[in-house]
Amino acid sequence: MKDFKELRVWQKAHALTLEIYQATKSFPRDEIYGLISQMRRAAVSVGANIAEGCGRRSDGELTRFLQIARGSASELEYHLLLARDLKLLANDAYQSFEKQLIEVQRMLTSLVAAVAEKAAQLPAKPRIRKALAL
Secondary structure, three states: OOOHHHOHHHHHHHHHHHHHHHHHOOOOHHHOOOHHHHHHHHHHHHHHHHHHHHOOOOHHHHHHHHHHHHHHHHHHHHHHHHHHHOOOOOHHHHHHHHHHHHHHHHHHHHHHHHHHHHHHHOOOOHHHHHHHHO
């Protein structure tokens, strides 16, 4: 796998994380250990899991970390909705974040499919072929 920093999905996830950090600076201080922390953690987790998956040795491990990143993106999606409903995030900011997040989620789904397709095209390793022949 190539360097994670070259992946467009990681670049978009990283940019979104930076924006989440900026937006949560204006949240009330009493949310520092609540919603601020949760939103930041979920946003960071998306990019971090993409990076970790790229550093693994197999397509299976990469896929697993991309799926974890997708789960973190879904968690962030809920936190954004909650922040909007609690009036901590303006509706226009929410819509912008939601649009960016949906794009990241779609890109992750496409990347998982591409990795699976690549893995399906590779010949099985000899010991795996032997096990399948039994």
